[in-house]
Amino acid sequence: VYHLEEAAIKGHPKARNDLGCIEEGNGRMDRAIKHWIIAAALGHDGSLDAVKDSFRGGLVTKEDFAAALRAHQTAVEATKS
Numbered sequence: 001v002y003h004l005e006e007a008a009i010k011g012h013p014k015a016r017n018d019l020g021c022i023e024e025g026n027g028r029m030d031r032a033i034k035h036w037i038i039a040a041a042l043g044h045d046g047s048l049d050a051v052k053d054s055f056r057g058g059l060v061t062k063e064d065f066a067a068a069l070r071a072h073q074t075a076v077e078a079t080k081s
């Protein structure tokens with residue numbers, strides 16, 4: 001977990017997603033969702049899917065999901081140019 005945390009701090013989206021999965025497994029959905037929202041904002045598709053699933057499950061507000069989706073789209077567009 002230490003190395004994932006270090007990578008996430010340095011901006012690695014997959015590490016951030018993986019930390020979210022670990023938190024989910026530990027039953028800390030609030031922390032998991034925060035990790036996934038950050039990773040989605042960095043352009044990680046799997047994290048956006050996790051935020052979407054959390055939204056469908058009622059764990060994420062419509063506003064938070066919309067903000068995560070916009071941030072994800074911005075990140076993806078930035079990597080294309």
